[in-house]
Amino acid sequence: MSRAVGDAVPDTRRRRSRDRRGRVWTLLGCCLLAALPAALLVVRLTGLDRGTPLAVPMVLFPWSAVLGVVVLGVVAAVPALRSRRVLAAVAVVVVAQVALLVPRFVPERQYVPTGAAELRVVTLNTDAGAVDARAVVDLVRAERIDVLAVEQTPAEGLRALDRAGLAALMPHREAHPEDDSSIYSRLPLSHGATTRGDTAWPQTTAHVEVGGRQVQLVAVHTFYPLGDPERWTRDMTALAAVARRSGPDTVFLGDFNASLDHSPMRELLAAGLTDTHAELGRGWARTWPVGHALVPPLVQLDHVLHGSGLAGVSVGERTVPGTDHRAVVAVLAVLPVREK
Incomplete structure (x- = not known):
């Protein structure tokens, strides 16, 4: 009887030892998982990206x-x-991240007068023209779009859009397939050109009159960070320079290859632009990738940004067959000029 009790003591000790090791390894695993949020928080706060x-x-x-x-x-x-220490450390990281993310989910209270003129725009990366052209035309018609910006669209992609009926809906255009982006419009365009800044390829620009005001349009497609982060950063910096030269009646729309958490994107917004998704409290839209059965859209690379002379009325994403980006559809109101 005494031997049975004696045998149980080592068993209990071994079980407690296993439990302690299991707790340590599990806690270590939690710490390793928490290391990613902590590391990205440091990058977000310091601009190391x-x-x-x-x-x-x-x-x-x-x-x-x-x-x-x-x-x-x-x-x-x-x-x-x-563990108090681990709990406190993870809590600090989470609170800091939430504090940075919450503002984009809180709609701005922007007064838009009744009857203000509106501009309905859509931007779409066509994936080198692989998009279903007829679906694009259907989107333009259904959403009553005034301005369409297409990126990564070669000449054959533009011809496919015309064959699908876009020319009849949007007879005005500033097309630059050799420079990657083009602008279509239901309304007359003026001042068509391309930027001459330090970008991987020129960005297409034009003006459209809305409510008696000239609104500058910039169809954006930057280089991508995975290919060359320095080139991408120079593209974003060049766009910020264009934004600073532009007036309040400006719309930048396209594939920025950037999210609201990238420091170059925040610098672009600081140049006088507002992200329509964040303005309307929809700051975690996901536009890429699409078309993959096992991978849902994860991140937002496509944006509609506007100057202080306009305000967002609505914004949303639309899936268009054939491309790996979702289209972004936005309605912008032209605000009255503020008297000085």
Whole structure:
């Protein structure tokens, strides 16, 4: 009888030792999972993504915040994992991330007078013209679009759009397939040109009259960080220079290959532009990638930005067959000129 009791003691000790090792390894795993949100938070706060490969994972910042919340919940809910130091560290990271993300989910209270003139725009990266041209025309017709900006669209892609009926809906255009982006319009265009800044390829520009005002349009397609983060950063910096030279009646729309968490994008917005999604409290839209059965849209690379002379009325994303980007459809109101 005494030997049975004696045998049980080592078994209990071994079980407790295994439990302690399991707790340590599980807690270590939680710490490693929390390291990603912490690292991206540091990059977000310091701007280390500017011109560096860190720009690539930075696009996942909102997802890392979700991961941080999950880790925090697990550490707090499981008594065996509870550690004050780990809990406090993860909580600090999560609170900081939430503080950075919350503003884009809070709509701005912008007064738009009744009857204000509106501009309905859409931007779409056509994936080298692979998009279903007829679906694009159907989108333009259904949404009563005034201005369409297409990116990564070669000459054959433009001809496909015309064959599908776009020319009849939008007879005015500033087409530059050799420079990657083009602008179509139901309304007359003027001042058609391309930018001459330090971008990988020129950006197409034009003016359209809305409510008696000339609104400048810039169809944007930047280089991509995965290919060359320095080139992408120079593109964004050049766009910021264009924005500073532009007046309040300006719309930048296209594929920026950037999210709201990238420091070059924040610098572009600081040059006098507003992201329509964030303005309307929809700051975590996802426009890329699409068309993959196992991978849903994860990040927002496509945006409609506007100057202070306009305000967002609505914004949304539309899936168009044939391309890996979702279209962004926005309605912008022209605000009255403020007297000085």
